[in-house]
Amino acid sequence: MIFYRQNLTNPQLLDLYKKILKPRLIEEKMLILIRQGKVSKWFSGIGQEAISVGITAALDETEYVLPMHRNLGVFTTRNIPLHRLFSQWQGKANGFTKGRDRSFHFGTQEYNIIGMISHLGPQLGIADGIALADKLQKNKKVTAVFTGEGATSEGDFHEALNIAAVWKLPVMFVIENNGYGLSTPTNEQYLCENLADKGVGYGIESHIIDGNNIIEVYNKITQLKEEMQEDPHPVLLEFKTFRMRGHEEASGTKYVPEEMMKEWATKDPVDNYRMFLLDEGVLTEEYDNTLRAEIKQEIDEQLAIANAEPEIVPTYSGELNDVYAPFEYEEVKSKSETRNIRFIDAIRNSLEQSLQQHYRLILMGQDIAEYGGAFKITEGFVDLFGKDRIRNTPICESAVVSAGMGLSINGYKAVVEMQFADFVSTGFNPIVNLLAKSHYRWGEKADVVVRMPCGGGTQAGPFHSQTNEAWFTKTPGLKVVYPAFPYDAKGLLNTSINDPNPVLFFEHKQLYRSVYQDVPIDYYTIPLGKAALLKEGKSVTIISFGAPVHWALETLANNPEIEADLIDLRTLQPLDTETIFASVKKTGKVIIYQEDTLFGGIASDISALIMEECFEYLDAPVKRVASLDSPIPFTKALEDQFLPKNRFEEVLLELLRY
Template structure:
């Protein structure tokens, strides 16, 4: 292994060695603790330290790094106190996840480190969002994100590279090509000769580096950083290295040929660099031994602190209170001036006023810029707010959602428009596994609103007509809003943008241009989790949301003798159970009306809640009315049969006669 010091001083060379030595000695200690049963799991980075240390040392402390679970050198080079790391690995409260997530599945804003989730790919999109925020701030910062050769097969990898290239974001995409994805060798993982070649297709400059040579890593990153600061753009870096231990300790390395292990053992990044320093009389054996003793002492002392920390005592409130970031709702009242506008105009008005109010709010979505979106809601927004804040995205929902998370991490708010709610399936993973879980896992909220144009009735067929709120109402950490009227749509959208938690905001397409209402021209808010009582009566409770509220109103208008409480839920998560229970206890009969298919819809959960909390007040079984349990058909006759609108009146009258 050949080392070129270039213009580095002896002090810098020695400092890099100490930074390399520390994670190696911690790793050796962890292997002992694993055998002793004092740590349950460990993902070893022995043999790969030069990549983590070299990159982290070359970046400023204020620049974000997104490591994986073999990048201990990132955490130690950023000088995180070791006792906190040991607490994290032991699942204790002084760690970074309060025992809720394992090993390196965490982040810390104090050190500008953003940790991974097990799905790997989404963190690449997060890096795009962080870098986009830096580019908008014009602060000349660079973001580095790590991935393994296995994760380059994920769609998120390609989506993130494409976004970074199209938007020219200052992201270093770091591939640690260590030979194996768990037990799968690289020749079964990809067919191209080098992973760096994948950058060519995205117009990204790429490099292949010796991942075991600390000076090659450090010097190249320094040069690239200067170039990226002068001219923001992404780079793809493939570091050739090797994993000397198993995927994690329990998996072992029996699948690796002995000869290969011997070859890479000779290329050990720590030993080779030490030999170079000693041969060039920059380091002595005595100093090396002294440093090792000092680091081992630091390890033992910090380990003692972590060992002395008590085990976590679980409490229900402690767990539930951290699912969402606390949000102190602030009511903004409106004046008397109103304008009779459509549902779609209320959405546009709320977006526009929020964009003026929040200068750190970024809109992202397919065709939302000059074209104005599929429904023309953002038409003219580019002229008003600029291309920086109103961004057309490639067709890659997963990476766009992850990018929104990155914007949130770096101080921005964002709204992602799903062109149709159906398309959210390709962005499902980062919503339910990244946005929803981040605050619970390590205290980082996702200040993201996902707009969801949804619903049938327009003969748009199986892929443009779903109302899929139930995919998200059962996921802790998400809020789900579903207004039925223009007034509510504007006020609830404003509140959703204010809320620091991830919100799925459903907008029924059939209502866009068919429902009018007097809506205040001023900015105002409506609290989430508070239903509206649209009509009052004592005979029966009708619970509805979205288009079904209007369908229920039509039915009641045709049957004026029916005295019903009609509850418009408005927000599905959090759910206003107080209003529901109060009405059910008054009427004794309840029908739940949803457009979604019957089985597994939110009506089932509401029905169960009523049975559990209001059983003694019921005079009849709780009834659910919903669409057929089939995909949504295209032809009008079939769609009309699919939807519950023609069945609701019959079931309502049956229940009244019970």
């Protein structure tokens, strides 16, 4: 291994040695603790330290780094107190996740490090969002995000690199190519000779770097950073390296040929750099021994602090209170006259006024810029707010959602438009595993609203007509809003954008241009989690949301003798159980009306809640009316049969006769 020091001074060379030695000595200690049963799991980076240390040392402390499982050197180079890392690995409260997640599955804004989730790929999209925020601020910062050669097979890798290329984002995409994805060798993962070759396909710069040569890593990153500061653009970096331990300690390395282990042992990044420094006269054996002793003493002292920390004592309140980021709702009342507008106009009005309220709000979605979106809601917004804030995206829902999370991490708000709610399935993972869990896991908000044009009645078929709110109402950490009227749509969307938690905002397409209402011209808010009582009666409670609210109103208009409480839920998570229970206790009969298919829909959960909390008040079984348990069809006759509209009146009258 050849080291070219270039312009590095002796103190700089020695500093890099201290930085690369520390994670190695910590790892050696961790291997002892694992054998003693004092740590449950460990992902070793022995053999790869030069990458983590070299990159992090070349970046400013204010620049974000997004590491993976085996990047201990990122954390130690940022000088995180070791006792906090030990507490994290032991699952204690002084760690970064309060015992809720393990190893390096965490982030910390204090040190500008954003940890990964086990699904790997979303990490890359987060880096896009962070870098976009930096680029918009013109602060000349660079973001570095790590991945392994195995994760380059994921769709998120392609999506994130493509977005970064199109938007010219200052992201360093770091591939640690250590030869194996767990035990699967690279020749079973991809056929190109080098992963860096993929850069050509995205039109971006790429490099192959010796991942075991810390000087080469440090100097190349320093050079690239200067270039990216002056001309923001992404780079793809393939670091050739090898991990000398298994994927995690339980895996072992039996699948690795012995000759390969021996070959890479000669390329050890710590030992080779040490020998270079000794040959250069920068390091002496005496000082090396002193340095090692000091680091080992620090490890033992910091480990003692973590060991002395008590085990976590679980409480229900402690867990449940951290699922959502704190949000103090601020009521803004209208002070203006009203105007009779459509549902779609209310959505547009909310977005426009929210963009004026929040100068760091970014809208992202397919065709939403000059074209104005599939439903023309954002038409003209580019002229009002510019293309920096109204951003067309490639067709890649997963990375766009992850980029929204990156924007949130770096001080922005994001509204992501799904062209149709059906398409959210290709962005499902970052919503339910990244946005939903971030605050619970490590206290980080996810200030992202995902707009969901949904629903049937337009003969759009199985892929443009679903109302899929139940995919999300069962996921802790998400909020789900589903208005039925223009007034509610505007006020609730305003509040959703103010809320630092992730919100799925459902907008029924059939209501866009068919429902009118008097809506205040100026900005106002409506609290989430508060249902609306549209009609009052004593004979039955009707609970609904979205388009079925209007269908229920039609039914009641056709049957004026029915005295019903009609509850429009407006938000499904949080759910206004207080209003529901009060009505059921008054009427004794209840019917839940949803457009989603019956089995597994939110009507089932509401029914169960009523049975548990109001059973003694019921005079009849709780009834549910929903769409058929089939995909939604295209032809009008089939769609009419699928939707519950033609079945509701019969079930309602039957319930009243019970």
